[in-house]
Amino acid sequence: MFAVTILGNNSAIPTPDRHPTAQVITCNEQLMLVDCGEGTQMQLTRYKVRRGKIRYIFISHLHGDHYFGLIGLLNSMSLLGRIEPLTIFGPPELEEILQLQLRVAATVLRFELQFQALLPERTGLLLRDKDLEVSCFPVKHRIPCYGFSFSLQRRKRRVIPEQARAYEIPAAYFSKLQDGEDYLTKTGSVVKNDWVTLPPARGKRYVYCADSIYDEELIPYLQDADLVYHETTYLADLHERAAERYHSTSVQAATLALRANAKRLLIGHFSSKYTELQPFLDESRPVFANTDLALEGATYIL
Numbered sequence: 001m002f003a004v005t006i007l008g009n010n011s012a013i014p015t016p017d018r019h020p021t022a023q024v025i026t027c028n029e030q031l032m033l034v035d036c037g038e039g040t041q042m043q044l045t046r047y048k049v050r051r052g053k054i055r056y057i058f059i060s061h062l063h064g065d066h067y068f069g070l071i072g073l074l075n076s077m078s079l080l081g082r083i084e085p086l087t088i089f090g091p092p093e094l095e096e097i098l099q100l101q102l103r104v105a106a107t108v109l110r111f112e113l114q115f116q117a118l119l120p121e122r123t124g125l126l127l128r129d130k131d132l133e134v135s136c137f138p139v140k141h142r143i144p145c146y147g148f149s150f151s152l153q154r155r156k157r158r159v160i161p162e163q164a165r166a167y168e169i170p171a172a173y174f175s176k177l178q179d180g181e182d183y184l185t186k187t188g189s190v191v192k193n194d195w196v197t198l199p200p201a202r203g204k205r206y207v208y209c210a211d212s213i214y215d216e217e218l219i220p221y222l223q224d225a226d227l228v229y230h231e232t233t234y235l236a237d238l239h240e241r242a243a244e245r246y247h248s249t250s251v252q253a254a255t256l257a258l259r260a261n262a263k264r265l266l267i268g269h270f271s272s273k274y275t276e277l278q279p280f281l282d283e284s285r286p287v288f289a290n291t292d293l294a295l296e297g298a299t300y301i302l
């Protein structure tokens with residue numbers, strides 16, 4: 001299972017039915033949180049996400065709508081008895097902010113909080129955990145900001161049944177072939193694994209672009225991704241305002257997905273000034289047909 005669940009799809013100011021940015025990535029048994037706007041823990045409860053299973057949190061930048069929910073979530077995790085360590089990746093000042101918030105409240109978390117600072121000179125691979133790889137890349141916004149790329153690697157080789165049968169390899173042995181083992185025949189000769197299998201299928205990749213001005217330098221990071229999340233704070237007519245504020249429009253997000261040959265696009269971070277979201281789709285789809293709105297509570301499977 002590799003999926004993204006949207007907890008918040010709005011920009012700066014929350015509305016009664018749209019929350020600031022937060023997403024949960026499910027990677028097999030593992031959960032990760034990407035950004036943590038105000039209200040995230042209520043959204044986790046509403047959509048029955050098991051917060052105790054969150055192992056990693058990624059904060060793209062320090063505009064409040066991307067992290068104001070963090071201290072509350074950490075506090076609740078501790079009150080609920082969490083003891084498993086938690087790793088947060090974010091801009092270095094975030095660690096100071098959290099430490100101050102904890103210190104003035106004389107709060108000692110029951111679990112170990114590991115902090116990994118994101119720095120412009122240290123982009124690239126952030127972590128490798130089982131079949132999961134996460135890397136980060138810089139995006140252009142008003143303050144330092146990072147996008148994240150999540151990829152689920154496939155390790156199993158693909159058996160070619162006709163080939164395997166030609167060497168009289170029993171089907172019961174196929175799982176070992178998938179793990180890369182050779183086969184020893186009854187007569188003692190070796191059937192090399194790569195005679196009867198193909199390399200593992202390509203892994204799936206989800207790319208989260210955070211808050212960003214329209215920037216074609218992002219294309220290499222999005223290239224051929226299975227799913228891309230790109231912000232669309234504004235509709236196309238406000239492209240000048242979008243550029244001034246280092247945000248993007250519906251048409252710009254779709255254009256980037258198209259140029260990067262992405263398979264699918266999710267759009268979000270809608271300005272509170274819009275009550276209807278349909279116009280975002282109406283503007284994006286003519287440019288990039290496979291676009292969906294990031295809807296709160298919805299899970300998008302890769």
Ligand SMILES: [Zn+2]
Binds near residue numbers: 061063211
């Ligand atoms: Zn921002």
